[in-house]
Amino acid sequence: MSKSGSMSPLEDQDKLLDEALSVVKVQALQMKRCLDKRKLMDALKHASTMLGELRTSLLSPKSYYELYMAICDELQHLEMYLLDEFQNGRKVTDLYELVQYAGNIIPRLYLLVTVGVVYIKTNEQSRRDILRDLVEMCRGVQHPLRGLFLRNYLLQCTRNLLPDLAESDPLATESYGNVRDAVDFIQLNFSEMNKLWVRMAYQGHSRDKERRERERQELRLLVGTNLVRLAQLDSVDVELYKKVVLPGILEQVVSCRDALAQEYLMECIIQVFPDEVHLDTLHTYLKACAELHTDVKVHVILVALVERLAAYGQRQQALGQPPIPPHIPLFDIFSDQIGNIAQARPEMPSENLVSLQVSLISLAFRCYPDQINLVDKVLESTLVALDKIAVEKVDFDSSLGKELNRLLRMPVSHYNSLVTLLQLPHFGQVLQRLDFNGRKSIALHLVNNALDNETHITTQEHVDAVLNMLAPLICDQPDQVLAGQDAEDFAEEQNLMARLIHLLAAEESDLDQQYRMLTSARKQFGAGGARRIPFTLPPLIYEAFKLARKYFDARQEDELWEKKCEKIFTFCHQCIAALVKAELAELPLRLFLQGALAASQIIFGTHETLAYEFISQAFTLYEEEISDSKAQFAALTLMAASLEKLDCFSEENSAPVRSKCALLASALLRKPDQCRALILVSNLFWSSTTKELEGKPMRDGKKVLECLRKAGKVATECLDPGVQAQLIVELVNAYVHFFHQGNQHITVTHINELISKVRQDLLPQLENSDEKELIERHLGASCEMLRHRRDNPSTTSDAPSYQGIVLD
Amino acid sequence: MLVLVLGDLHVPNRCNALPAKFKKLLVPGRIHHILCTGNLCSKETLDYLKTLASDVHIVRGDFDKISSTYPEQKVVTVGQFKIGLAHGHQIVPWGDPESLASLQRQLGVDILITGHTHKFEAYEHDGKFFINPGSATGAYNPINKFVIPSFVLMDIQSSTVVTYVYQLVDDEVKVERIEYKKN
Numbered sequence: 009m010s011k012s013g014s015m016s017p018l019e020d021q022d023k024l025l026d027e028a029l030s031v032v033k034v035q036a037l038q039m040k041r042c043l044d045k046r047k048l049m050d051a052l053k054h055a056s057t058m059l060g061e062l063r064t065s066l067l068s069p070k071s072y073y074e075l076y077m078a079i080c081d082e083l084q085h086l087e088m089y090l091l092d093e094f095q096n097g098r099k100v101t102d103l104y105e106l107v108q109y110a111g112n113i114i115p116r117l118y119l120l121v122t123v124g125v126v127y128i129k130t131n132e133q134s135r136r137d138i139l140r141d142l143v144e145m146c147r148g149v150q151h152p153l154r155g156l157f158l159r160n161y162l163l164q165c166t167r168n169l170l171p172d173l174a175e176s177d178p179l180a181t182e183s184y185g186n187v188r189d190a191v192d193f194i195q196l197n198f199s200e201m202n203k204l205w206v207r208m209a210y211q212g213h214s215r216d217k218e219r220r221e222r223e224r225q226e227l228r229l230l231v232g233t234n235l236v237r238l239a240q241l242d243s244v245d246v247e248l249y250k251k252v253v254l255p256g257i258l259e260q261v262v263s264c265r266d267a268l269a270q271e272y273l274m275e276c277i278i279q280v281f282p283d284e285v286h287l288d289t290l291h292t293y294l295k296a297c298a299e300l301h302t303d304v305k306v307h308v309i310l311v312a313l314v315e316r317l318a319a320y321g322q323r324q325q326a327l328g329q330p331p332i333p334p335h336i337p338l339f340d341i342f343s344d345q346i347g348n349i350a351q352a353r354p355e356m357p358s359e360n361l362v363s364l365q366v367s368l369i370s371l372a373f374r375c376y377p378d379q380i381n382l383v384d385k386v387l388e389s390t391l392v393a394l395d396k397i398a399v400e401k402v403d404f405d406s407s408l409g410k411e412l413n414r415l416l417r418m419p420v421s422h423y424n425s426l427v428t429l430l431q432l433p434h435f436g437q438v439l440q441r442l443d444f445n446g447r448k449s450i451a452l453h454l455v456n457n458a459l460d461n462e463t464h465i466t467t468q469e470h471v472d473a474v475l476n477m478l479a480p481l482i483c484d485q486p487d488q489v490l491a492g493q494d495a496e497d498f499a500e501e502q503n504l505m506a507r508l509i510h511l512l513a514a515e516e517s518d519l520d521q522q523y524r525m526l527t528s529a530r531k532q533f534g535a536g537g538a539r540r541i542p543f544t545l546p547p548l549i550y551e552a553f554k555l556a557r558k559y560f561d562a563r564q565e566d567e568l569w570e571k572k573c574e575k576i577f578t579f580c581h582q583c584i585a586a587l588v589k590a591e592l593a594e595l596p597l598r599l600f601l602q603g604a605l606a607a608s609q610i611i612f613g614t615h616e617t618l619a620y621e622f623i624s625q626a627f628t629l630y631e632e633e634i635s636d637s638k639a640q641f642a643a644l645t646l647m648a649a650s651l652e653k654l655d656c657f658s659e660e661n662s663a664p665v666r667s668k669c670a671l672l673a674s675a676l677l678r679k680p681d682q683c684r685a686l687i688l689v690s691n692l693f694w695s696s697t698t699k700e701l702e703g704k705p706m707r708d709g710k711k712v713l714e715c716l717r718k719a720g721k722v723a724t725e726c727l728d729p730g731v732q733a734q735l736i737v738e739l740v741n742a743y744v745h746f747f748h749q750g751n752q753h754i755t756v757t758h759i760n761e762l763i764s765k766v767r768q769d770l771l772p773q774l775e776n777s778d779e780k781e782l783i784e785r786h787l788g789a790s791c792e793m794l795r796h797r798r799d800n801p802s803t804t805s806d807a808p809s810y811q812g813i814v815l816d
Numbered sequence: 817m818l819v820l821v822l823g824d825l826h827v828p829n830r831c832n833a834l835p836a837k838f839k840k841l842l843v844p845g846r847i848h849h850i851l852c853t854g855n856l857c858s859k860e861t862l863d864y865l866k867t868l869a870s871d872v873h874i875v876r877g878d879f880d881k882i883s884s885t886y887p888e889q890k891v892v893t894v895g896q897f898k899i900g901l902a903h904g905h906q907i908v909p910w911g912d913p914e915s916l917a918s919l920q921r922q923l924g925v926d927i928l929i930t931g932h933t934h935k936f937e938a939y940e941h942d943g944k945f946f947i948n949p950g951s952a953t954g955a956y957n958p959i960n961k962f963v964i965p966s967f968v969l970m971d972i973q974s975s976t977v978v979t980y981v982y983q984l985v986d987d988e989v990k991v992e993r994i995e996y997k998k999n
Binding site: 496 | 827858860881882906908909910915924942961
């Protein structure tokens with residue numbers, strides 16, 4: 009072997025290769041010169057010298073290949089010369105013997121192959137015999153690298169010369185040969201090449217094992233080409249393949265007992281021969297798989313085979329054919345085979361087994377799309393495999409966890425229907441074998457899938473089953489590590505669950521089913537605890553409001569509808585109360601207001617009582633739990649505004665609530681808030697209604713004025729003239745609003761006074777600023793409106809008169 | 817200049833998502849500004865709006881958190897128009913045109929945009945323009961029985977604004993066109 013000396017091994021190789029190539033160049037030139045002068049013997053001597061370079065042991069496979077290619081190029085000239093001579097009738101006598109004079113076996117054999125090819129091309133002798141001789145002769149070179157390239161030369165030269173004719177073909181004479189002879193030729197060449205290739209593993213020191221393995225990989229195509237050549241024989245029918253070709257290949261593959269060779273060649277067989285033929289020879293192939301060396305990654309081979317056949321099945325379906333011929337129980341064959349392999353190789357890591365299950369599911373989807381039971385069968389086998397390794401919970405980050413993740417995601421993404429998944433009883437069971445992170449990851453995948461596909465869940469049983477699968481998102485799990493999940497991530501997850509709730513939709517007409525679904529969901533989501541219910545209960549509450557409305561709309565068809573509506577509102581009340589218990593205030597207050605509004609619109613026996621209960625709960629929450637000024641103002645605004653719209657109360661019920669609003673308005677901390685709140689509350693005495701009024705607005709002008717007066721007083725208690733000015737301009741607009749709608753307690757004088765207060769008293773106190781500009785503009789716009797109304801009086805008889813408005 | 821006006825989505829409490837047919841229409845890169853009346857109500861919804869345009873204005877709705885940074889009102893200038901934006905639950909009575917006009921005067925705007933009622937409106941009043949884009953998701957509203965998903969697209973060119981309202985009726989998108997000229 010090469011010594012390192014002063015150069016690196018790589019530089020060594022380059023130098024050696026260059027030296028060899030220059031010899032080739034020189035000798036080739038000489039050879040061609042001699043051929044030009046028709047001095048054949050001399051030419052052959054030069055050819056022999058050139059071929060002598062291929063006797064080297066010093067070159068790496070890569071370098072040897074380059075040298076080999078250069079020499080093959082040059083040998084072409086020789087071949088063409090000889091062909092030319094023969095075709096022009098100048099037979100070279102005993103050419104065969106002539107080349108035997110080449111001293112060493114390598115040059116001799118390359119020349120013999122070249123001459124043999126010439127004989128075949130010129131029909132000099134029996135094609136069959138020559139081929140047999142050549143393939144046998146090459147046994148003379150037993151050195152792995154040199155032998156491989158020599159036989160490759162033989163294979164390439166005879167590429168189009170093999171007797172590819174059926175035995176019955178009249179042209180397949182004794183002398184010419186038939187396809188059997190072609191097959192025998194290639195198979196012998198293949199066996200010998202494989203043996204050489206395997207022998208490379210044992211050459212040299214054990215410390216070079218890795219390098220040898222790499223070099224062997226570089227040469228694999230040389231061996232594989234034999235299989236390609238077999239596949240290219242047109243006259244090989246299925247019978248011949250089954251009886252002779254495949255068994256021959258498999259015999260060599262199995263008996264060589266070399267993992268590297270087996271892995272490559274088994275996959276080569278799959279790639280090189282057509283799919284129809286694989287279908288017919290499955291048993292044979294799979295039997296061989298079972299006999300492979302333990303180091304061979306059998307699962308990779310099988311996955312490749314299944315993948316190929318699945319793709320074939322899909323293509324057949326697209327062409328309108330049955331995907332797999334019905335007499336081939338493809339799924340069962342593979343299912344059984346995988347079982348066999350699991351048994352024969354107990355040390356195979358379970359993730360490899362699972363990856364086989366993954367490919368089986370893929371096969372089921374693509375070739376047996378209607379048979380959902382097959383998918384469940386795969387899940388069942390997976391469960392059995394997991395039982396064997398007796399692992400409690402599979403770590404999501406492990407290879408096994410990753411494969412299981414892939415496995416479970418497949419039916420989710422394929423069916424795009426949570427409800428279809430429920431038809432796979434073993435899906436949930438396999439899911440339970442993952443650790444918390446795994447179960448959560450799948451749960452998120454399920455929810456997103458349902459949301460993306462708008463999959464409706466239509467029965468209570470389905471709701472329960474689906475929420476069971478989503479347990480990691482719904483409540484704390486025993487194997488969950490509770491420490492610090494990012495709050496934003498948590499909110500995002502819970503928002504997904506909230507959105508999912510809107511997919512709970514029973515058949516249009518089956519309202520009772522919808523109710524059962526909502527109550528069932530409520531139970532499950534309730535277990536989520538205080539952290540989760542702020543996200544998950546509100547959607548349930550709204551779905552319940554919608555359901556109550558539906559019962560009302562369908563009241564002709566259900567005599568029990570009133571009781572049912574009551575039950576629904578009780579349900580909502582209880583949900584909102586749970587949120588209060590979870591220490592929320594602003595959200596439940598708003599939900600109570602929504603409930604009151606919802607109840608007021610659905611007219612059934614106890615709806616007034618319910619609405620009253622809801623609204624008083626809102627007020628209670630306000631008084632007991634809302635202390636922040638900003639929050640108070642916002643809440644009071646909503647309470648008053650909602651009350652204005654509640655038309656179901658009797659006067660007896662609504663009067664105290666109105667008064668309460670006014671009281672609460674006066675009790676706000678900040679004066680500007682008080683002022684504005686009082687203005688808001690004044691509307692309650694004007695446009696709201698009661699049961700007795702039957703929809704007609706209250707129009708209590710006196711009370712309105714009282715509120716506005718109080719608001720004005722509060723405004724004057726604001727020390728800042730800018731704030732006061734702003735409030736009073738708003739007050740002006742409020743006075744005008746009621747005046748315009750016919751409040752006879754309000755006069756033009758009231759309005760004039762306020763305008764004058766701002767203009768003469770407050771604005772002059774202000775420095776020029778943005779604030780002053782805003783107020784002036786607001787006042788200006790208001791006065792513009794008043795001017796227009798004054799100068800263009802309305803023609804309706806009871807319209808208020810703006811005569812007397814002082815604007816300048 | 818295209819301005820998207822929408823609000824009251826109420827995701828995830830009342831609705832699960834924007835209607836698919838609306839989503840298909842709202843393609844990023846064509847909209848210059850977004851004016852949102854509030855009640856989104858989730859971060860994911862806000863993030864989605866931000867993918868449609870870089871200039872997004874939102875005001876606080878009654879179901880947006882008090883602690884959120886959204887203001888109660890906003891005034892935005894687009895082209896020649898001063899546009900006021902408020903959710904509308906603060907205006908009592910809800911949806912009352914006179915009360916809305918009051919707010920318009922206070923803000924000093926040409927166009928006032930409010931929501932809350934989940935009912936599309938677009939009308940002129942005293943020479944000013946009032947728009948309510950409705951609920952983009954058709955969210956539940958206890959006192960509005962017939963909520964239809966809707967949103968508005970304003971095309972502002974110098975002193976004219978052409979308002980397109982998109983409504984989802986019987987699962988079909990219907991579009992109407994209203995013009996308003998500033999005087």
